[in-house]
Amino acid sequence: MRAQPNALLARIERYATSAAQHIALTDGSRSLSYTDLLEQIAQRRQRLRNAHARRVALALDNGLEWALWDLALMMEACVAVPIPEFFSDQQRRHIVQQAGLDSWIGHGSETYGFQPTGDTAITQRWVEQPPVLHAGTTRITFTSGTSGAPKGVCLDNAALLTVTESLATVVAPLDIRRHLALLPLSTLLENIGGLYLPLWLGACSVLPSMAALGWQGASGFHAPHALEAIDRYQPNSLIVVPQLLQTLVNHAPNAPRSLRFVAVGGATVAPTLLANAQQSGWPVYEGYGLSECTSVVCLNRPGEPSGGVGRPLPHAQVQVDENGQLHVCGALMLGYLGEAPSSEWYATGDTGQWQGDAIRLNGRQREVFITAYGRNVNPQWVEGELCTQPAIAQAMVYGEALPANRALIVPASTHITDTQIDAAIDAVNRSLPDYAQVHAWQRAAPFTPHNQQLTANGRLRRDTLLAAYGHWLQSASPHNRRSNIMTAYQQLQDATQEARTWLLTTPIVNRALAGNVTLEEYLAFLGQAYHHVRFTVPLMMACGARLPDRLNWLRTALVEYIEEEHGHEQWILDDIRAAGGDADAAAAATPDPATRLMVAWIRDSVEHGNPVAFFGMVQVLEGTSTALATQAAERLQASLSLPNSAVRYLTSHGSLDIGHLAFFEQQINQLGDEDLAVVIDSANMFYRLYGAMFRGIQARSAGRSAVEELSHALA
Structure with a gap:
């Protein structure tokens, strides 16, 4: 019925x-x-x-x-x-x-x-x-x-x-x-x-x-x-x-x-x-x-x-x-x-x-794999048991036509050691038949819907994971028990976690996510955003012009970024007007010290160092957008009774940067160790400066000096 x-x-x-x-x-x-x-x-x-x-x-x-x-x-x-x-x-x-x-x-x-x-x-x-x-x-x-x-x-x-x-x-x-x-x-x-x-x-x-x-x-x-x-x-x-x-x-x-x-x-x-x-x-x-x-x-x-x-x-x-x-x-x-x-x-x-x-x-028909010894294994069964271990947040198990099963392991935190993961896998293996046990593993970055490696209901998207890790999962060559080879992007995420956490725990950011900031604070954020966003396209052009021959392939990525980012500073001025602010005054104002230093840092790195440092800025701005922008926009709009036209910059970047970040990950994974180290150093500095920018906004609203917040950030 x-x-x-x-x-x-x-x-x-x-x-x-x-x-x-x-x-x-x-x-x-x-x-x-x-x-x-x-x-x-x-x-x-x-x-x-x-x-x-x-x-x-x-x-x-x-x-x-x-x-x-x-x-x-x-x-x-x-x-x-x-x-x-x-x-x-x-x-x-x-x-x-x-x-x-x-x-x-x-x-x-x-x-x-x-x-x-x-x-x-x-x-x-x-x-x-x-x-x-x-x-x-x-x-x-x-x-x-x-x-x-x-x-x-x-x-x-x-x-x-x-x-x-x-x-x-x-x-x-x-x-x-x-x-x-x-x-x-x-x-x-x-x-x-x-x-x-x-x-x-x-x-x-x-x-x-x-x-x-x-x-x-x-x-x-x-x-x-x-x-x-x-x-x-x-x-x-x-x-x-x-x-x-x-x-x-x-x-x-x-x-x-x-x-x-x-x-x-x-x-x-x-x-x-x-x-x-x-x-x-x-x-x-x-x-x-x-x-x-x-x-x-x-x-x-x-x-x-x-x-x-x-x-x-x-x-x-x-x-x-x-x-x-x-x-x-x-x-x-x-x-x-x-x-x-x-x-x-x-x-x-x-x-x-x-x-x-x-x-x-008993599992999905197309997900059950057959080992080299002809045994059928439902990977979800093994993955589920692995994830009951406190050291393991997520796992993907693979063994199609292989003599020994392999697993991608996402640790419960970056503080989890290899020894702890070994012990967790040993504990699970003791409860599994030999054909289902995991004999080799590799660390992996978290599987999320944002990187297209997880569905909304929590199912692994195995095609995407195989595309990212297939060279290891499907290799016929034998592997040691532990394989700690991380992609360049995973190394970037791991090496910048502390600075990223410092930014994301900024009090005004948390208040924005709860819809608890004033209109003056929101307008102040837009004003600072204008003064660094307006330099994004010129910096990308400078980066492309100075890339060494070994990084010629990155110019194609920069062309795509330039097309996407062109004119976004005007969106910010439009948002300021729609929110009742003075866009002309915001554009003419002197930006805060942290904002000026952000732009100066990247410009100096591009013009006098390794221009690939620009991508440290991309890591910070686009990664932060996917984590915060859409939710912050919705809460701010509701709490401040703003029209859609007053939150265009945040809402557009919350959705656009999810796709950008996946594209960005592909580019980072092609970098060599020397260039990756430059991006990591740049991202860590930019996280600190971006966090100082937010803290400066909060300091000024409380009658304190934004310069003091900057000095604390760099201490």
Whole structure:
């Protein structure tokens, strides 16, 4: 039985009558009752009608606005297209064209041809002939999957609410009154389980920003912040991916008392992790699903013996074919965007078996490798066990046609020694059969959605990892137990971590991420940004002119950078005007000492030293943008009531620099040791100077000297 498309609205209306003042949504600073929620949805529905919006990108941070616009789009039967924050500029352009988007809610839309309208929240573009969609499509969820171009999964509201209703049936006995969204709402799993399900139950969905929960852009996750949020909001339920669960359990061996249900999915969960979590009191229940099946297919139930990923939900049917592949029926996608409609049954590509009434997964068909001795190994099984070790944050295991398996290891911190990693691998190997054990390993930089090595749900993108590390993983030559050969980019990241951390922990930066800076401070930042950004293109030109012959290939990269960066200083002046500042005065002002020294340092290095030092500046500015810019822009815009046109510099760089950083990594990996050392030295200096610039802004707002902050930075 499929749910009616307006079923969620009917339930919200019912709660607005029977429990009018119960809180439906909160972000920690603002709360909406069920009565308020109806009013806010109605207002946004009218705004969508006024704008004649039909195919709409939703590109906001977690919070009330994301939820309200999403619900309004559902009630209006518009085509909603959530935009994951980590998607690159190229991927976003692909989505805009493939989906034929005519409207955009959020930041960064000007980059893709959208123009301001009479509604400050909605930008639009003219689409003469929008691509044909499957009949009934009201949601397109784009998944990065295993290829660079995101694939659009077309769904209808009935499928979304059918899964919601099934989940409500399963968790009803737990009397869940409050859910805390730890994952991005652009993730279908959290969208359904963290927004629609609580509202279906008449509960409260708690939606802090991602930064407030400890997510640090491309740089990782800070578990203490998440645990503080859990302590503050006292949720009854959470949704997590395995790596997030591992981090939380490591930091809180005694589970928070308010929790009654923690659903874990998105990727294979190591049995050891589940056992450790449950022994520590975490009420963890493993599930299974895919976007093509509207997220959740199977889930373990409270009060039932845990078995694999649990029984199919009430709406779903599962069959296992002669090859062990799972086929699913019920609440399926309408079809992939631009492809044929979906059939009644969907072949998942996952293998598994029945264990009583439950399904036990055996791995992805295409990910299972066969060793040189003919043994089949599911790498997710081994990777999951490796990641239960405190020394190991992430792992990729490979052994196709090899006599001994190899692993890429991401240490839990840069302080983890090789001896500790050896000991962790030994501990896991003792629990594995010989054919699945890891016999050689190499350190790797973190796998993230930003570098295209991880999907939003935490699955490894093995094609991208093989492209980056295939020379070692697939080599037929024997390897020692330990291989510490890092790429040049990994060496750059490792050698600059301390300086990068000093910058990212600058108090005013943290306040910006929380939306807690004044308009004067924001305008001061834009003023300083103008005075270093206006030199970017001239410095790139000087760098290209002075590169030695051995680095001729870098000139091509510089040409691309110049085309992308040209005119960005004018964006900053436009932002200053739109925010109510004096752009002419900002341009004429004398920049702070740290800002002047940043430019002078790079100019001197380019003109009188090794010009490749310029790329140390690129490492700092673009790496910082991907980690901070988009989140800071959203919080600043909300707290200061700024129009989209006042945060163009931040929003454009938050999305553009994700793609730039991947391109930058390719260039750095081609540098020799001598040139790499120059980039590392330059980046460390620039991190200090950039941090001093931020500290100078804060000092001046507090009536202190920016010169003192600079001297402290260089001490």
